Amino acid sequence: MLQYQALNEYRALIYARKRRDLFVEQSQLVCREIGDGNLNLVFHIADQITGKSIIMKQALTYARVVGESWPLTLDRARIESQALLIQHSICPGFVPKVYHYDPIMALTIMEDLSSYLVMRKGLASRVQYPHFSRHIGRFLARTLFLTSDFALPSQEKKMRAAQFMNPEMCKISENLIFTDPYFDSETNRFNLLITDAVIKIRDNDQLKLEVAKLKEGFLTHAQALIHGDFHTGSIMVTEEDTKVIDPEFSFYGPIGFDIGVLVANVLLSFASHEGHTPDSQERTNYQAYLLSMIEEIWSCFEKEFRDLWEKESKEQMTVIPGYVDDYLLQVLEDTAGYAGCEMMRRIIGLAHVPDLESVEDPNLRAKGEQLALSIGQQLVLERWQVQGINDITSRVRQIAGLGMNQ
Ligand SMILES: Nc1ncnc2c1ncn2[C@@H]1O[C@H](COP(=O)(O)OP(=O)(O)O)[C@@H](O)[C@H]1O
Numbered sequence: 001m002l003q004y005q006a007l008n009e010y011r012a013l014i015y016a017r018k019r020r021d022l023f024v025e026q027s028q029l030v031c032r033e034i035g036d037g038n039l040n041l042v043f044h045i046a047d048q049i050t051g052k053s054i055i056m057k058q059a060l061t062y063a064r065v066v067g068e069s070w071p072l073t074l075d076r077a078r079i080e081s082q083a084l085l086i087q088h089s090i091c092p093g094f095v096p097k098v099y100h101y102d103p104i105m106a107l108t109i110m111e112d113l114s115s116y117l118v119m120r121k122g123l124a125s126r127v128q129y130p131h132f133s134r135h136i137g138r139f140l141a142r143t144l145f146l147t148s149d150f151a152l153p154s155q156e157k158k159m160r161a162a163q164f165m166n167p168e169m170c171k172i173s174e175n176l177i178f179t180d181p182y183f184d185s186e187t188n189r190f191n192l193l194i195t196d197a198v199i200k201i202r203d204n205d206q207l208k209l210e211v212a213k214l215k216e217g218f219l220t221h222a223q224a225l226i227h228g229d230f231h232t233g234s235i236m237v238t239e240e241d242t243k244v245i246d247p248e249f250s251f252y253g254p255i256g257f258d259i260g261v262l263v264a265n266v267l268l269s270f271a272s273h274e275g276h277t278p279d280s281q282e283r284t285n286y287q288a289y290l291l292s293m294i295e296e297i298w299s300c301f302e303k304e305f306r307d308l309w310e311k312e313s314k315e316q317m318t319v320i321p322g323y324v325d326d327y328l329l330q331v332l333e334d335t336a337g338y339a340g341c342e343m344m345r346r347i348i349g350l351a352h353v354p355d356l357e358s359v360e361d362p363n364l365r366a367k368g369e370q371l372a373l374s375i376g377q378q379l380v381l382e383r384w385q386v387q388g389i390n391d392i393t394s395r396v397r398q399i400a401g402l403g404m405n406q
């Protein structure tokens with residue numbers, strides 16, 4: 001193709017058929033559009049004869065969730081395919097393999113993970129994933145440490161930061177996560193039953209001051225190549241395996257943002273079970289599991305990060321006693337703060353999460369949403385007091401009214 005053209009199922013199939021490296025001439029291809037995200041088209045294409053299948057993801061010139069009135073850069077497809085390649089080289093097996101990237105069509109052809117489940121859905125069905133925390137802690141530590149100034153020569157890191165300047169996508173996060181929810185913005189929407197809580201948040205100058213500081217960190221703190229949208233819809237899982245998808249928001253940003261967004265989305269699932277799981281024993285058991293998952297993600301991340309710091313650092317100053325402890329404490333504070341911001345924006349901003357949206361009874365949904373807002377505010381306001389991950393999970397237990405042994 002010489003010119004960008006948005007695909008439909010038929011055109012995607014024709015495009016795939018021409019790729020002789022993927023399919024032979026006799027292939028009998030079938031194509032389905034399976035995208036469920038806010039931004040892009042995702043086609044599943046399979047050869048009915050061999051069973052071979054691929055995913056073709058194409059960026060639209062606008063945000064799918066809003067329509068053509070919200071134009072959006074096609075460069076996000078480049079960012080996504082290049083980030084996937086880097087993540088694959090640093091942490092092989094944790095992202096789908098990239099088979100082909102077409103800059104004109106803004107599309108990436110990648111490994112089909114249809115045998116995996118989007119993590120968010122698994123958590124909604126109260127599935128437990130025995131290896132998930134270890135996998136994702138490792139992925140976070142490796143992708144974040146090995147793209148940072150600790151592992152790359154400073155000039156190379158700056159070149160990478162330039163390669164991953166992602167101003168339009170960052171602007172979306174700046175607005176949707178750190179700004180709009182705190183004003184009467186027309187992009188906001190929320191359950192009318194929580195209006196009082198939303199007004200209190202908008203009137204809380206102390207909270208908004210802390211959000212403003214976190215926003216500044218997001219704007220300026222180019223610590224590592226972060227995924228940039230690391231929620232449970234960007235992770236696909238089986239009981240045995242874990243894959244990370246959709247890094248189109250990648251840029252050089254604060255490490256705690258990725259960890260915080262993940263923690264927030266696990267906590268949004270936690271809150272959603274107020275509506276989804278009426279049996280209180282079943283609910284508290286699963287909520288306890290989710291909190292232990294957060295603790296394990298952090299401890300696996302921390303262990304791996306310390307290990308890389310000791311063995312892979314190229315920065316002379318990392319030998320200074322106490323530096324790594326100080327650094328990780330600051331990442332943990334950021335994690336708490338960014339988790340809080342992500343939780344609040346998913347309740348009162350533009351982009352909600354299916355975890356809570358699928359609670360049909362608005363009163364029950366409001367219960368989960370109020371809980372998420374309370375946790376979110378406390379995480380932002382109290383992040384300075386956090387010394388270890390257990391300080392976060394015990395605070396959540398307290399807010400949710402769970403006993404310490406739950
Ligand atoms: N490599 C893949 N294999 C299988 N399904 C995928 C793959 N990538 C995406 N999907 C499916 O498409 C959906 C949307 O993909 P995603 O990358 O999150 O799109 P968006 O950028 O629009 O959010 C995912 O929730 C998942 O169901």
Ligand SMILES: CSC[C@H]1O[C@H](OP(=O)(O)O)[C@H](O)[C@@H]1O
Pocket residue numbers: 036037038039063065172173176229233234246351
């Ligand atoms: C108009 S973009 C809203 C929202 O969508 C993105 O998520 P995803 O691509 O996973 O659907 C991102 O979280 C943005 O903030």
